[in-house]
Amino acid sequence: xxxxxxxxxxxxxxxxxxxxxxxxxxxxxxxxxxxxxxxxxxxxxxxxxxxxxxxxxxxxxxxxxxxxxxxxxxxxxxxxxxxxxxxxxxxxxxxxxxxxxxxxxxxxxxxxxx
Numbered sequence: 561x562x563x564x565x566x567x568x569x570x571x572x573x574x575x576x577x578x579x580x581x582x583x584x585x586x587x588x589x590x591x592x593x594x595x596x597x598x599x600x601x602x603x604x605x606x607x608x609x610x611x612x613x614x615x616x617x618x619x620x621x622x623x624x625x626x627x628x629x630x631x632x633x634x635x636x637x638x639x640x641x642x643x644x645x646x647x648x649x650x651x652x653x654x655x656x657x658x659x660x661x662x663x664x665x666x667x668x669x670x671x672x673x674x
Contacts (some may be wrong), residue, residue: 561630561631561632561633561636562626562630562631562635562636562639563629563630563631564616564627564630564631564639564642564643564646565571565606565627565628566623566625566626566627566628566646566647566650567625567626567627568624568625568650568654568666569623569624570623570624570625570654570658571607571623571658572622572624572654572657572658574603574605574620574621574622576602576657576660576674577605577620577621577622578600578605578620579657580620580625580653580656580657580666581598581605581607581620581625582616582647583653583657584607584618584653585598585609585618586608587649587653589668591645591649592605592611593611594610594611594614595609595610595611595622596608596609597609602618602620602629602653602656603621604619604621605619605620605621605645606618606619606620607620609629612632613631613632613633613634613635614629614630614631614632614635615629615630615631616620616629616630618666627646629646631651635667
């Protein structure tokens with residue numbers, strides 16, 4: 561079995577990283593026909609993914625993305641290509657999330673005393 565391991569640090573915080581992980585899971589389902597399951601936790605989320613010939617998990621926390629996947633015999637022959645495509649996509653979704661403008665908090669107005 562061939563293994564893929566990808567680690568990326570980020571500064572998104574957990575809420576934004578969580579949304580980014582959902583985007584990645586949608587991409588994996590669409591691109592590779594993966595079945596993804598997301599388990600949300602207090603400190604991190606885990607995206608488990610699988611299909612014939614591959615299974616793995618993406619652990620997301622406030623500071624990093626950690627992806628591990630095991631490829632079966634047939635897909636193992638394409639490990640480098642698959643790993644590069646996953647790396648490119650993880651980098652793209654993280655860059656997109658980091659570039660997204662932060663929402664401004666509504667302005668507060670002081671209550672006037674009468």
